[in-house]
Amino acid sequence: MYRFKTDLKHSDITPQASFLNRRDLIVGAAGLAVAGSIGGSVKAGTKMMGIKSIYSSDEKQTSSENAMSYNNFYEFGTGKSDPMDYADKLTTDPWSVEIGGLVNNPGHYSIEDILKDVTLEERIYRLRCVEAWSMVVPWIGFQLSDLIAKADPTGSAKYVAFETLYRPEEMRGQKSRSIPWPYVEGLRMDEAMNPLTILATGMYDEALPNQCGAPLRLVVPWKYGFKSIKSIVKITLTEKEPPTTWNKISAREYGFYANVNPEVDHPRWSQSSHRPIGGGLFAKRETTLKFNGYGDDVARMYAGMDLQKFF
Numbered sequence: 001m002y003r004f005k006t007d008l009k010h011s012d013i014t015p016q017a018s019f020l021n022r023r024d025l026i027v028g029a030a031g032l033a034v035a036g037s038i039g040g041s042v043k044a045g046t047k048m049m050g051i052k053s054i055y056s057s058d059e060k061q062t063s064s065e066n067a068m069s070y071n072n073f074y075e076f077g078t079g080k081s082d083p084m085d086y087a088d089k090l091t092t093d094p095w096s097v098e099i100g101g102l103v104n105n106p107g108h109y110s111i112e113d114i115l116k117d118v119t120l121e122e123r124i125y126r127l128r129c130v131e132a133w134s135m136v137v138p139w140i141g142f143q144l145s146d147l148i149a150k151a152d153p154t155g156s157a158k159y160v161a162f163e164t165l166y167r168p169e170e171m172r173g174q175k176s177r178s179i180p181w182p183y184v185e186g187l188r189m190d191e192a193m194n195p196l197t198i199l200a201t202g203m204y205d206e207a208l209p210n211q212c213g214a215p216l217r218l219v220v221p222w223k224y225g226f227k228s229i230k231s232i233v234k235i236t237l238t239e240k241e242p243p244t245t246w247n248k249i250s251a252r253e254y255g256f257y258a259n260v261n262p263e264v265d266h267p268r269w270s271q272s273s274h275r276p277i278g279g280g281l282f283a284k285r286e287t288t289l290k291f292n293g294y295g296d297d298v299a300r301m302y303a304g305m306d307l308q309k310f311f
């Protein structure tokens with residue numbers, strides 16, 4: 001079975017190690033800032049490195065070709081290869097994220113601004129889609145909690161709402177009404193602050209390709225893939241649970257929590273196993289673990305909740 005190196009907590013890293021991490025980051029961020037000034041900061045294919053993370057799993061990685069050609073990104077069409085075929089139209093530089101709601105430091109933060117204060121890590125995570133396929137990707141990203149701390153939430157913030165760019169002239173799928181636009185997602189505050197939750201800016205040692213959510217996407221490894229909202233332009237801290245796209249489309253099929261849970265089937269299919277992509281149609285299915293295997297780190301957040309009801 002999987003081996004997760006999550007017995008160490010972020011805070012357990014020695015001061016010496018975190019100093020080194022910071023320094024690595026500064027080098028990385030400075031490099032990015034320079035690249036940014038010549039217009040290449042978050043362009044797909046730009047080299048992007050992260051320090052090895054204690055939160056990585058040691059599962060067999062999906063090939064980058066598979067992870068970048070079999071995608072869900074309805075802004076470019078509903079077919080799995082539409083994102084790869086059409087996402088190059090999207091301009092990702094410059095890019096800024098509007099952070100607002102219940103925070104003391106609201107504003108428009110450029111990607112360069114965001115990256116200069118965070119530690120980029122390589123996090124090998126399995127993304128498990130609700131459609132019962134999965135892939136294991138070495139993401140490059142930083143903890144969402146670092147960005148939220150920078151925005152300085154007020155005491156009444158209980159949820160974090162995310163929004164994807166709406167730009168139909170570059171996102172051809174938005175010209176149709178396949179789903180409501182813009183794509184929106186949300187997390188409860190404790191989920192957003194959990195050290196496993198990252199905002200990814202790269203994968204396989206390069207800046208994210210557009211079809212994977214450039215220049216900034218969420219990755220929440222214990223939840224179904226639809227929570228991992230791509231190409232984020234807005235983050236709002238709220239008191240009430242925010243609406244989420246798939247829940248708006250079918251509340252019966254897609255809950256707000258969307259925790260990977262083999263005990264709660266989708267009304268139309270089982271969630272007890274998944275098919276790693278890249279293995280072909282006849283590849284052996286793998287058993288799905290509750291919380292995608294991260295129970296030790298996240299189960300306590302749902303203690304006392306009926307997960308059949310709050311799915």
Ligand code: MTE
Nearest residue numbers: 071072073074129164183225226228229230
């Ligand atoms: N984000 C936006 N903006 N639009 C989308 O259609 N699809 C979601 C999620 N994020 C989606 C999105 C779904 S259903 C999944 S499974 C994952 O992205 C897929 O991520 P991947 O293509 O990197 O595997």
